[in-house]
Amino acid sequence: MAQEISVDIVQQAAGESSAMSIATLLLFPLMMMLILLPLRYFFTRARRNSKLPPSPPALPLIGHGHLIGSLPHVSLRDLARRHGGEDGLMLLRLGAVPTLVASSMRAAREVLGTHDRAFASRPRNVVSDVLLYGPSEVVFQPYGEGWRQARKLVTTHLLNTNKVISFRGNREEELLSKSTNDIVCRAVAGRSVRIEGRDLVFRQLIDKTFTLLGGLNLDSFYPGLAKVAGGVLMLPARRKAEKLRAEWSNLLDKVINEHADEIASAQASHDKSVGGDKHVESDFIHVLLSVQEEYGLTRENIKAILFSMLAAGTDTSYIVLEYTMAELMLHQDVMAKLQAEVRKSVPNGQKFVNEEDLTRMTYLKAVIKETLRINYSLASMEIILANLLHQFDWELPKGVDAIGMTEVFRLTVCRKEKLFLVPSSVIPSRPGYDAAWRGERVDHDPRQTANSSAMLLLPLLFLPLTMTLILLLPLHYIFTTRSAKGKSKLPPSPPALPLIGHAHLIGSLPHVSLRDVARRHGGEDGLMLLRLGVVPTLVASSMRAAQQVLCTHDRSFASRPRAVVSDVLFYGPSEIAFQPYGERWRQAKRLATTHLFNINKVQSFRGIREEEAGLLVDIISRAAETCTVVDMSKLLNKCTNDIMCCAVAGQSIRVNGRDMVFRKLIDQTFKILGGFNLDSFYPGMTNFAGGLLVLSSRRKAKRVRDGWSEVLDKVIDEHAAELADAKRNHDSGDDCRENPEVDFIHVLLSLQEKCALTRENIKAILFEMLGAGTNSPYLTLEFIMAELMLHQDVMAKLQAEVRKSIPKGQKVVHEDDLTSMIYLKAVIKETLRLHPPVPLLVPRMSHEDCEVDGYTIQAGTTLLVNVWAICRDPMYWVAPEEFMPDRFIYNGEIGGVDFRGRDFQFLPFGSGRRMCPAMNYSLASIEIILANLINHFDWEFPSGVDAIDMTERFQVFTCRREKLLLLPSLHGITHPSEH
Template sequence: MAILTLLLYTSITSLVLYLLLNLRTRHPNRLPPGPTPWPIVGNLPHLGTIPHHSLARLAAKYGPLMHLRLGFVDVVVAASASVAAQFLKTNDAIFASRPPNSGAKHIAYNYQDLVFAPYGPRWRMLRKICSVHLFSAKALDDFRHIRQEEVAILTRALIGAGESTVKLGQLLNVCTTNALARVMLGRRVFSDTGDLKADEFKDMVVQLMVLAGEFNIGDFIPALDWLDIQGITKKMKKLHAQFDSFLNAILEEHKSGNGRTSGHGDLLSTLIALKDDADGEGGKLSDIEIKALLLNLFVAGTDTSSSTVEWAIAELIRHPRMLKQAQEEMDNVVGRDRLVSESDLGQLPFLQAIVKETFRLHPSTPLSLPRISSENCEVDGYHIPKGSTLLVNVWAIARDPKMWADPLEFRPTRFLPGGEKPNVDVKGNDFEVIPFGAGRRICVGISLGLRMVQLLVATLVQTFDWELANGLEPEKLNMNEAYGLTLQREEPLMVHPKPRLAPHVYESG
């Protein structure tokens, strides 16, 4: 009885707050259009099971700039290139911070990471550390051999599978994680195949992405936060404990001197050194900040790349003529007596177009990480109030029929000379396709992500022909998306790789 009374009291309190807030926040200027909010929960029910799909449908009705009320929070959604540019270029400084959210609080060490840190000196310090020691042109070149070695190990693992069915995404995740770990930690963290820890880690990352993509009611109706109605907070705390245990073991091993096997200075050693001699603004690094940064890098730098490559291979299986064209380009430029290397990528325009088209149709983060406005501003003639949360529907922008011919078709030639967008890149300069975001909060690892995805796709195209498991016809391949912060496949890609090069090529890699 006491619980029912408490719930009734909470509901009445929430209703009163909702009415007062709506009376208080009637804006003298025009807000962008949008669907009528429900009492208390606002437009949360409009988000549906896959929010970037639902928001794209709403944008088709209300326009490319929408205003929503999610609980008590003003939310603006950008769904066209021109509107996104006004937020992420013209008003980038105003939208430089992240809004409060349960994921940052309960998983990302209470905003001590790079991704969710408030804009300011400590964020700049963390970004500078990553930019200088991990993602600079020199750092990327210094560790090029590591990426190529790990990709060669992947090809041997695929050869070793024989006639077995391969879950491609799982092997790709092991490859990207080990490649990043060797740079970050000086060593691999998973064995080549069949590593149960690798399976567990991938599951942890996917679970994190699913939880981070949830719209937690408590984030938008603070009075209900303590109830944890959806059970999200409980799951986040449990997952955080798993990641924290994983990262503590890595940190302690490294401090003891047992984690260094690389001949190069690794990032974690640099971070530990910076604990006593901080690099630049923001003060010294703590163990928590180091773990939070490692968490960002492991999550954002592994599954996003591996899932993008998985989508690319799925599209090429569905379009065998394109796969053949890409293989012919590879044979002409690289030949069949060695594995493709990063230095070859600039001479493979069709391969690069395939990667761009994959980023367009299957952006790793379809709904951008949210930002919050630090002051009032005007966009497209509409008033955007201070404190508004910004969501950029990257997925919808890249499928906008006003910007793209036949936007739902996988057509890499659109990025080649003579195509509709020959000069468009994916580095945040052209807002028609911004898979890494844009502006000052653009993904810090964009250069590494591009290199890794291009190298993996190039290698898989060069070294194998692909058949689907159980004799499935390519046109029947399930291309549905799963729910989450990142764009996972609803069904993992199950394949039989068929080697197309001489055996010695795979061994020499």
Template sequence: MTIIPLLAITALLFYLLFNRRSRNPNRLPPGPSPWPIVGNLPHLGTIPHHSLAALAAKHGPLLHLRLGFVDVVVAASASVAAQFLKTHDANFASRPPNSGAKHIAYNYQDLVFAPYGPRWRMLRKICSVHLFSTKALDDFRHIRQEEVAILTRVLVGAGRTTVRLGQLLNVCTTNALARVMLGKRVFGDGSGGADSKADEFKDMVVELMVLAGEFNIGDFIPALDCLDLQGVTKKMKKLHARFDSFLNTILEEHKSGNDGGASRHVDLLSVLIGLKDDADGEGGKLSDAEIKALLLNLFVAGTDTSSSTVEWAIAELIRNPQLLKQAQEEMDTVVGRDRLVTELDLSQLTFLQAIVKETFRLHPSTPLSLPRISSESCEVDGYHIPKGSTLLVNVWAIARDPKMWADPLEFRPTRFLPGGEKPNADVRGNDFEVIPFGAGRRICVGMSLGLRMVQLLVATMVQSFDWELANGLDPEKLNMDEAYGLTLQRAQPLMVHPKPRLALHVYESN
């Protein structure tokens, strides 16, 4: 008689096990075991996108981490990223709370960290129409070309001196954006004149980048937030006060007309001021705080990302001189050597576009996407994603996935040409194998401008100069290590000697 209870118990155990495996409504994605209190924070290491890629290789392309008291899911393959950013895009349309948005970006009144809803749509519409539409980009094309031409003259004037290329690229991208946004430069124009306000603004942008790349423990363990153990909050508040003062001055100068001769009613700030009382979005009027937060977003997101991408591209071409020569031959054929390349030439420069795509793949400017948060629980790849989970997409890992790319660590632009493995790859958020600007509702609003600026700068640097490394360094020994931050910076800045390859009058005539 004892066999019957035993069989019943065995059957019950099998039923429970099968039922758990088949239903498992709360089965979280795999991941490393968390530590007490701090969770998986120690697993992030000094370069999180590297550490998370290694964890994905061990646990799978969909990871679950516990950072402090916050559920975090990480997408590390194109197929998983597509489920989050396409299938479940609406559920992950908002940003999680963070100290940077609270203390620097006007308490979430900016575009980047604003909650998904009417106010966010209004701000995005303003940018899309007045700054990033095809018409606006075409109207301001001459400004970008003028600033790039100024950069070439600065590089020609450098002679045999060593230049820090990334720094000069950043000056160029910032001035080009500032002339559109404010009607004037914020940095020197290359003539050597000092500008204390421009120097101050540059210092503030650099400091913001540093703070944005820091981990603030209070974001993940709320009970410790008020203690500000690392002093991050104090630094953020101090930096916000400096930015606010700077932006207030610009705002008041525009309103009063005392802007030093800047062309009002053309630049974005004049448009924003005009929209202040009659913004036509669902969210209502546009406040001064929203205007300043928007300007802050554009300056931070629209300058360093482009300049760092171009710096990586030139570094790769220096390491691969045969690719540089091939790109220069295409440039000489399509553009010639008696004028500088323009944006109108870019569509004909097939190999140049492949170089830019390969740079976006191998060196994405934002290696970990800006975080999103789930509004409701959902299921991805059969796993439960809890409500309130933070989503990170490891753009860097996806673009180096050996299942998707042949020899993924090699810089090989031909993979994007006819006959290559991804000849029709679209970097505008449609092909999830390479998504340097993100995808879905929260895709980078300035993507079109970023593409134009990066392509024009890379094309101009390729056409206008041959490149030698400082101190006679062998290109094969060039350090290509990464430094983690808000954007993917080089661990060591690219120090070069530019050698003009066009007649000098070409640089002076533009």
């Protein structure tokens, strides 16, 4: 399939219609920033067409940030009561981030039950990305294959019921020691947590972690602004996070190495007491190391999971216990009833409560559930609480007659004041036990952070931030350059300019510019890292580099960068080419490859291809009879468009001139996709500005989409009516997928219920197929005819082969005849080598951190594979600039290097997960049309023309700048003159 996308590095402004440079276009929006931003509120209000949840009045720029107090959960409840809907839903805008608030059981069921999968991801921010390596653990990792694997690992091997029970001894022993932190640390790292005071270090690091995560992070409210400023505004937070991660890493590396040594020693001595999750004494690190190879875990993955478990497992249990004790002191009747139950459940003479005793403590469980309706780590909380109540009676200190229940909000809600209680009737225990519970320990106090909420600072922060934005932006280059030093190894990169990065190096033909830049500044392995605006862009310009990113790390680069225009045009997007990597994309691709572009389906449309090729021959024949010059660009475009339209919509395409409408819509689509789109360079800036800077592009895209929607809705409705009639008549339409005469719309409608396809999904897929299925074959055919006119020896050899392969008396070339046309296939391959339709392939994006050829590539990096440069590299090709079809013929057969994704020096259709699924369909159209053109006609230049201008123009595809005008003559008839 032709692979359509607006390549993010295109410099359309350098084209014919504008003399402005790329730098001017990129700097202009920044200079206009302060003028445009105050208008955001009014424009966004005017554009709200869809039904949205209720929302209170908002302020420009900060949205509803001023309505959130120091206890956000309380503020949100009050706002929901005043402004929310009856269903408990309310929509807020916190800074530039749209935020849906669910405040009722019904709303919670909708978002966490009915639409759980739609809301399964996490918002990203700089601090969590740095601290948690990507993130690459369970809590903060966005929804996707990586998260599913991490969750499966945790639930299967770490937190299943048997594993929780196996750590019972840790809980009972640590009860007599210090805190919930020690219980979690023991479960994670075993007794090694005691070495060199590591338990204290763990507690200190956990406090620092929650202090940093709970602080004011600008990108949580203005993710776009933080990106646009090149990280300057986030630099302090990033440096703090990197410093804290280094401390965690240093400690965890030591513990992991010790566990690895234990496992190695146990294996060497055939000792099975270590290293398996079946043994009750093994800790979480043992388990992770034992399944490391099975799950493909890196050291960073293991540290991120341990980090998450240590932090989350400590804070929740500790806070619930503190609240429980505070509530019991305020409700002495509950305290008395609970103590009576606990002491009655413990056998006489037994000093401490064991976990078997907990099964009889029904009221204790009710107290915990009432304290925090949703709770975690119940096993730890129950055993600690039961022992506290069994061994002690509790009083308030002298002079204190009540407990302050004022709360502080950070990542978790906790009480503002420490809880001081006086125990009596103490049962003797190990030294240091009662001091740990009298509030004398201060090394684990989460309230060392500021009490005020980050939300409270939002309105005060924004005004000076906006006023200083333009002053800060020029510092971007300096800061990013310095901060990059000493970090992970990155691919080579040329010198960049502030704000625009390397965009000034990209000319009107990006694939040519990138090849030249890579030769000067790229590495020997063919990799180069650019920054286009604020978007990090990895460029692969060699066979080795292509194999690395499209094969070895194919999954890491399987996603797509998002853009406003493609999102609007393709409903989300919800088709194959533009949709980000995930379950929905896999389903769409499976649908296309299984039901639309399999070999049998491609062959079933043979009649359409032969019919349309025959119509093209008729048109050119009439021109040949009158010696008229023909516009081959126009005719080839029409022919390939009609083939795809008939395959998609059947003969209904002829009704009311719909084929013409489709062609016009396709032209409009590629014009807008190939235009200059600011969000391709500054995705954050467009988000932050509320869409003002892309408002024009958005409106144009919506107009084009509405045009597509109108004509596709009519065609789909007609097909649905046909299917309904066929079912009523017990026709074969009841299982239309087996009928070779049906078109793509019939197939999609027959699979609609099975694949859960919406009307928008169907339209997006059809939209993509019509556009891509037309342009790639048409442009390839035009380049083939141009090259043949420039190489008359090749033209003569190809005509001889084609005419020899046709049986005598047969006028039209059929697809059965193509099997013997070896040279024709070689000509097509050579044209695809010199003129790949999408010279940079469809841009990919890394959705996770990975290491490519020793270089660290961060998640969110755009990938461009310069297949045009690779296909012309003298390292892989003899005389690479020459048109030589014979290079693909071996012993009279087509062979050698192929374009089906296995030979990485020849990738016109890509490779890997994102390889073009409709390659066979496009090739079938190219072959039958080319064979008929060569068989029926001899070709000449028009009068006064002796050459063809091969200058290219880059839009979405690469095409010739000038129309291809040729003079045909019927084979065997010469022209007396030109009309």
